[in-house]
Amino acid sequence: MTDNSPVTAPELTRRGMIATGAVGAAAAAIPAPVLATTARPDQARAVTTIPVSLKVNGRTTALELDPRVTLLDALREHLHLTGSKKGCDHGQCGACTVIVNGRRINSCLTLAALHDGDAITTIEGLGTPDKLHAMQAAFVKHDGYQCGYCTPGQICSAVSTLNEIKEGIPSHVTGDLTGKPALDATEMRERMSGNICRCGAYSNIIDAMKDVAGVDA
Amino acid sequence: MKAFTFDRATSPADAAKKAIATPGAKFIAGGTNLLDLMKLQIETPQHLIDVNRLGLDTIEPTTDGGLRVGALVRNTDLAADARVRRDYGVLSRALVSGASGQLRNKATTAGNLLQRTRCPYFYDTNQACNKRKPGSGCAAIGGFNRNLAILGTSDACIATHPSDMAVAMRLLDATVETVTPDGATRTIPIADFHLLPGSTPNVETALVPGEFITAVTLPKPIGGTHIYQKVRDRASYAFAVISVAAVVQPDGRGRFAFGGLAHKPWRVEAAERQTGAKAIAAAVLSGARTTSQNAFKVPLVERTLGAVLAEAKG
Numbered sequence A: 001m002t003d004n005s006p007v008t009a010p011e012l013t014r015r016g017m018i019a020t021g022a023v024g025a026a027a028a029a030i031p032a033p034v035l036a037t038t039a040r041p042d043q044a045r046a047v048t049t050i051p052v053s054l055k056v057n058g059r060t061t062a063l064e065l066d067p068r069v070t071l072l073d074a075l076r077e078h079l080h081l082t083g084s085k086k087g088c089d090h091g092q093c094g095a096c097t098v099i100v101n102g103r104r105i106n107s108c109l110t111l112a113a114l115h116d117g118d119a120i121t122t123i124e125g126l127g128t129p130d131k132l133h134a135m136q137a138a139f140v141k142h143d144g145y146q147c148g149y150c151t152p153g154q155i156c157s158a159v160s161t162l163n164e165i166k167e168g169i170p171s172h173v174t175g176d177l178t179g180k181p182a183l184d185a186t187e188m189r190e191r192m193s194g195n196i197c198r199c200g201a202y203s204n205i206i207d208a209m210k211d212v213a214g215v216d217a
Numbered sequence B: 001m002k003a004f005t006f007d008r009a010t011s012p013a014d015a016a017k018k019a020i021a022t023p024g025a026k027f028i029a030g031g032t033n034l035l036d037l038m039k040l041q042i043e044t045p046q047h048l049i050d051v052n053r054l055g056l057d058t059i060e061p062t063t064d065g066g067l068r069v070g071a072l073v074r075n076t077d078l079a080a081d082a083r084v085r086r087d088y089g090v091l092s093r094a095l096v097s098g099a100s101g102q103l104r105n106k107a108t109t110a111g112n113l114l115q116r117t118r119c120p121y122f123y124d125t126n127q128a129c130n131k132r133k134p135g136s137g138c139a140a141i142g143g144f145n146r147n148l149a150i151l152g153t154s155d156a157c158i159a160t161h162p163s164d165m166a167v168a169m170r171l172l173d174a175t176v177e178t179v180t181p182d183g184a185t186r187t188i189p190i191a192d193f194h195l196l197p198g199s200t201p202n203v204e205t206a207l208v209p210g211e212f213i214t215a216v217t218l219p220k221p222i223g224g225t226h227i228y229q230k231v232r233d234r235a236s237y238a239f240a241v242i243s244v245a246a247v248v249q250p251d252g253r254g255r256f257a258f259g260g261l262a263h264k265p266w267r268v269e270a271a272e273r274q275t276g277a278k279a280i281a282a283a284v285l286s287g288a289r290t291t292s293q294n295a296f297k298v299p300l301v302e303r304t305l306g307a308v309l310a311e312a313k314g
Helices: A012-029 A032-037 A073-078 A134-141 A151-167 A185-191 A201-212 B011-023 B034-039 B075-080 B082-087 B088-097 B099-104 B109-114 B165-171 B268-275 B278-286 B297-313
Strands: A050-056 A059-065 A096-098 A102-107 A119-121 B003-010 B025-028 B045-049 B060-062 B068-072 B174-181 B183-191 B211-216 B225-231 B242-250 B256-257
Touching: A050 A073, A073 A096, A073 B165, A096 A151, A102 A151, A102 B099, A134 A151, A134 A201, A134 B109, A151 A185, A151 A201, A151 B099, A185 A201, B003 B099, B011 B025, B011 B045, B011 B183, B025 B034, B060 B082, B075 B082, B075 B088, B075 B099, B075 B109, B082 B088, B088 B165, B088 B225, B088 B242, B109 B165, B109 B211, B165 B242, B165 B256, B225 B297, B242 B297, B256 B268, B256 B278, B256 B297, B268 B278, B278 B297
Parallel strands: A050 A119, B003 B045, B025 B045
Antiparallel strands: A050 A059, A096 A102, A096 A119, B060 B068, B068 B211, B174 B183, B174 B211, B225 B242, B242 B256
């Protein structure tokens, strides 16, 4: 499980540079008194943290969190699993998609506190650089991305989409509600509508999904 | 997000009691609408009560042949339930026409009924909105209102109810079961559950403070052909411009409920005695108040209803 270890004190990483740079810029740009007055009266109360235990990619971690912390922020900022991305932070883009107790959800639109004890799979838990998940390998093979920012969410969503079709969960394009939904591109496209790709890699993403599903249509 | 304290309910009655005991408390279940609004500081609860683990996530048959859907049943699970797909197809269709796969996995039955409008002026805290800030006015009237209501509106508000599921529930004459803070239970017919805006558009449902929804009950199946036709600006993951929920019987008679037209799912039972899309639509749309931007919804209702009736005929 070494691949899932939190990143500890990176010497020189892109993320480390960005974080340091942002703090530096904010400190330089905002005079100290402004920072002091931005706290609302009701935020002046001591923030009470609550214990939350998350089983992420097979490993259980006990956290003490401000109740406002979203599941996405818990994963990224507390567990340092930065594969899940913050795009819109409002459930519209799908970049934050993770799999909780077997179902894909928008991790930005839920609180970590609502998931005490839940089993969460992020992109880091699907596969590793040495042993890619079949969907990760198919995205590489079919060029299912350009900039890559939406890709972790796309892949978590794609894996879940194929499972949802197999489970017989209907979609808007399912013809016969009493039958099984078809394992085809029309069903996949409809079910992936909660994942936005600004680079427009959609057709290649569907190619990758069809490859994993073993279908031509 | 503004700071809040957090607690977990131990039972439905405990949830209702806790909600009334703590000022500024709100229930949180799926959270897909509430957290969106909290991030924008449109909702600013001081206390959240987690109601996710109260065992309200099952769908059980009722003694009179219907189904009792637990308040916490997720939209995906309700749409996928074999009994719902077989006997209440319009509900399954309405559910899967809404939101995205990720949101449907999280959003709950009760939460779907309680979701807030997507009126852009409700969402913009720089704009006047009587629903968000009572007495501040309505920037939507005279503003960008192409997608807003044409029926049951008031001078205070022209917002629409965004739910697809609620339209199907209205069509099926569902009943909302609740528990109140004093521990009493009651049932509210879906027709009476959502309110028209009147002079208090901030009051959206018949629920009293602290009242907690435990289930939504469907009466016994009524047969017929089930159709949910949603007209929207893109093919998937968009709110309705208008929608038509229908159950049409072999003799051509049917029930029709409409989304995207009003502050609540819209159904006019008297209109269902009419024959043909033109006559039914005319009866449904009686009293419509349109703007230059949303007047197109009037012919759109008639045409969509016509398409639904044609589809039902097969």
